[in-house]
Amino acid sequence: MVCMIENAALNKLLLALFDFDAKLQNSDDFIGKFSSEIKETFGVDEIYTKILQKKDELTQVEEYAINTNKPYIDNRLSGYSAFADLINYYNSGFKSCIVLPIAPGGKATGIITLLSKNEGSFSQDVSDALSTISGILGYQLLAKTEREKSMRLAKYFDAAFSSVVPQALLDGNGNFIKVNKAMVMALDKSAKNIIGTNISTIFEIGKDTIENIRRGAVIEAKAADQHERVFSLSGSDINSSLMHISAIDITNLKMLVEQSQLFDHSKSEALLILDNDYRVKWASSNIGKVFGYGSVEMVGKKINEILTDKSKFETGLKSLQGDLKEYIETNSLILDNNLEVSVRITAFRNNEGEISCILENNSGYTYTKSIENSLNEIITLSGDAIISINELGYVTSANKAAENLLHYKANELSGSAFSLLYADEESQARINNALNIARKEGTVGNIFANILAKGEEEPIPSEQSVRRLIDERGKLSGYTIIIKELATKKRMEELSDENEKLARSLKNVQSESELKTQFIYNISHDLKTPITNIKGFSKLMLGGEFGSVNDDQREYLKIILDEADRLMSLIQQILDVAKLSSGKIKLDLQSVNFSKLGENPSIKSLAEVAHNKGLMFSWDVDYNVPDVLADPNRIIQVFVNLIGNAIKFTEHGGISVGIYRKGRNVRIMVKDTGVGISKEDQKKLFKKFYQVQKKELTKQEGAGTGLGLSIAKEIISLHGGRIWVNSEPGKGSEFWFTLPISGSKKSKKQ
Numbered sequence: 001m002v003c004m005i006e007n008a009a010l011n012k013l014l015l016a017l018f019d020f021d022a023k024l025q026n027s028d029d030f031i032g033k034f035s036s037e038i039k040e041t042f043g044v045d046e047i048y049t050k051i052l053q054k055k056d057e058l059t060q061v062e063e064y065a066i067n068t069n070k071p072y073i074d075n076r077l078s079g080y081s082a083f084a085d086l087i088n089y090y091n092s093g094f095k096s097c098i099v100l101p102i103a104p105g106g107k108a109t110g111i112i113t114l115l116s117k118n119e120g121s122f123s124q125d126v127s128d129a130l131s132t133i134s135g136i137l138g139y140q141l142l143a144k145t146e147r148e149k150s151m152r153l154a155k156y157f158d159a160a161f162s163s164v165v166p167q168a169l170l171d172g173n174g175n176f177i178k179v180n181k182a183m184v185m186a187l188d189k190s191a192k193n194i195i196g197t198n199i200s201t202i203f204e205i206g207k208d209t210i211e212n213i214r215r216g217a218v219i220e221a222k223a224a225d226q227h228e229r230v231f232s233l234s235g236s237d238i239n240s241s242l243m244h245i246s247a248i249d250i251t252n253l254k255m256l257v258e259q260s261q262l263f264d265h266s267k268s269e270a271l272l273i274l275d276n277d278y279r280v281k282w283a284s285s286n287i288g289k290v291f292g293y294g295s296v297e298m299v300g301k302k303i304n305e306i307l308t309d310k311s312k313f314e315t316g317l318k319s320l321q322g323d324l325k326e327y328i329e330t331n332s333l334i335l336d337n338n339l340e341v342s343v344r345i346t347a348f349r350n351n352e353g354e355i356s357c358i359l360e361n362n363s364g365y366t367y368t369k370s371i372e373n374s375l376n377e378i379i380t381l382s383g384d385a386i387i388s389i390n391e392l393g394y395v396t397s398a399n400k401a402a403e404n405l406l407h408y409k410a411n412e413l414s415g416s417a418f419s420l421l422y423a424d425e426e427s428q429a430r431i432n433n434a435l436n437i438a439r440k441e442g443t444v445g446n447i448f449a450n451i452l453a454k455g456e457e458e459p460i461p462s463e464q465s466v467r468r469l470i471d472e473r474g475k476l477s478g479y480t481i482i483i484k485e486l487a488t489k490k491r492m493e494e495l496s497d498e499n500e501k502l503a504r505s506l507k508n509v510q511s512e513s514e515l516k517t518q519f520i521y522n523i524s525h526d527l528k529t530p531i532t533n534i535k536g537f538s539k540l541m542l543g544g545e546f547g548s549v550n551d552d553q554r555e556y557l558k559i560i561l562d563e564a565d566r567l568m569s570l571i572q573q574i575l576d577v578a579k580l581s582s583g584k585i586k587l588d589l590q591s592v593n594f595s596k597l598g599e600n601p602s603i604k605s606l607a608e609v610a611h612n613k614g615l616m617f618s619w620d621v622d623y624n625v626p627d628v629l630a631d632p633n634r635i636i637q638v639f640v641n642l643i644g645n646a647i648k649f650t651e652h653g654g655i656s657v658g659i660y661r662k663g664r665n666v667r668i669m670v671k672d673t674g675v676g677i678s679k680e681d682q683k684k685l686f687k688k689f690y691q692v693q694k695k696e697l698t699k700q701e702g703a704g705t706g707l708g709l710s711i712a713k714e715i716i717s718l719h720g721g722r723i724w725v726n727s728e729p730g731k732g733s734e735f736w737f738t739l740p741i742s743g744s745k746k747s748k749k750q
């Protein structure tokens with residue numbers, strides 16, 4: 001029964017619309033309340049209201065309504081409705097629907113969908129009334145959205161002005177009209193003395209600089225009355241008459257940067273800044289070069305914790321709390337590897353009360369460390385296992401290759417005796433002898449020794465070399481040992497030989513395969529001639545060219561012609577497979593229109609076969625499907641294979657072909673209500689010569705070659721698409737394939 005709407009009901013709905021607008025502040029609450037009112041007024045079963053954020057959130061029918069800017073009414077939903085989402089509504093029990101765009105001023109902002117479980121529920125009167133209401137609703141939502149934006153902006157400024165960051169609002173001429181407490185404290189002025197003053201009076205900047213700040217630039221500027229203070233100014237335009245700025249005091253930061261630049265290239269001195277608890281809160285970037293500590297790693301450490309004479313340094317720092325501005329002492333810094341290096345410490349207090357320390361390296365450790373840092377880059381990237389030990393034979397570092405070979409982490413190896421990694425006494429003796437020689441000669445190579453990995457019983461044969469390390473004073477500081485695993489090298493050589501054998505074998509197999517393909521192609525091609533003759537003479541006999549034939553002879557001649565056609569079809573499939581395998585098929589690319597393709601005689605013939613079997617057949621092309629660049633004859637061949645199989649394996653129901661656009665591809669579905677395909681058969685379905693046996697069919701068709709689906713897959717692949725199947729036994733099958741809209745690179749080459 002068609003839903004009608006009276007003027008009284010419409011007026012009530014409009015009054016509710018304005019009442020909700022006045023009472024409800026939140027857009028979501030407004031939509032929810034008004035949706036319930038529409039549902040009650042029109043007596044529909046379900047209503048969906050969607051406010052658009054992104055266009056890709058639209059369903060097909062919603063996109064259609066938005067693009068046409070008109071309501072879409074379907075008073076008789078079915079499984080064959082124009083849009084996939086309408087079919088989903090039908091499957092959920094709904095029989096009619098109306099989809100209306102919310103488009104104030106022609107700009108789409110939302111969609112209203114009403115659903116009814118009765119057919120014919122929406123008249124033209126209802127559509128007109130809802131269009132009027134949706135238009136009013138759109139303008140109210142637009143106004144409410146703008147109000148919400150304004151409220152959010154106000155909340156943003158409230159939060160900004162409670163921030164510890166100095167902030168202010170300026171008018172269009174650059175005069176202060178509002179400042180927060182942090183800005184008052186940063187400028188050391190009262191709010192009364194700031195408000196109304198031009199920004200160029202507070203900071204040493206000109207009109208051009210103000211315009212740059214307005215456009216989002218970050219500018220350094222000195223305070224006009226305190227030249228030693230430097231601020232970082234940044235801002236943004238709110239509107240033509242209002243600008244927001246922040247001003248951060250970077251005076252100390254600039255001094256810190258200037259100080260750090262003095263130390264960046266120093267090889268013997270580093271700078272630290274300490275907090276009140278004598279913890280490092282900043283370290284110059286060169287500290288890693290000087291002492292082996294990274295600047296990030298140093299931050300947070302208590303300085304007296306990494307010195308040997310803690311009490312001496314604490315006493316010196318306490319003296320800086322009085323009148324003393326500078327304190328100097330000599331101490332020893334404990335390094336990461338528990339070694340010590342002599343340092344000269346100069347500590348001083350700046351005007352802000354912060355304590356800075358200059359650490360000067362008093363030994364030759366810097367030189368050794370710089371050499372080690374250079375070597376570490378090479379060692380880390382090396383594929384050989386490399387281990388460094390000190391002069392006493394204890395491991396100081398190991399690269400990733402050593403970790404992988406020995407099954408130890410670097411921190412597990414660090415500090416352990418290197419000789420314990422050898423599998424037997426003979427190997428230990430060889431490496432100890434090599435260390436003694438390297439101490440005098442510098443390098444030793446070609447040392448054969450067995451090493452033992454963690455958790456392994458079998459020793460690893462290896463070839464090793466040893467290099468001596470000395471410091472700038474010419475004293476021994478340690479050794480670097482390079483380990484080349486022989487077992488892996490030997491295995492790699494064996495694998496390389498096996499690889500070559502497999503390559504030769506593969507080449508032979510490919511040659512044999514090409515010969516077989518060529519043989520099949522030649523013999524199949526030669527078979528076409530006698531079959532053509534059989535068909536020709538049979539037709540002449542059937543037509544009475546060689547004398548009259550009786551009814552039995554006529555029936556036998558028809559059987560001969562049918563079987564000749566079937567044999568010719570099988571031979572053509574074998575030829576197609578041979579061509580595809582040898583790469584002889586070339587695509588004749590043309591612009592293909594799927595609506596016109598549905599009128600092809602081959603498709604019409606299949607539709608007639610389906611109808612003769614008592615099956616439904618449909619060919620549906622979505623409204624937004626474009627033409628594609630493809631070989632029409634080959635695409636028809638794919639359709640014939642898929643639709644023919646669907647008819648063959650379907651006893652009741654029907655076959656539907658659906659063609660849709662999905663991103664940059666066109667998706668094609670051939671769906672049937674047949675016996676379905678098991679998961680096991682689906683895995684082999686597109687292989688050559690594989691045939692699915694269906695005992696459930698009441699009538700068994702003649703056996704094919706099992707080549708149709710493999711040919712379809714190759715054709716779709718040549719076009720740059722893909723093909724797949726979704727099916728369950730007893731529930732029918734869906735065969736899908738895709739074609740790129742612009743044509744694939746591969747197909748263009750073909």
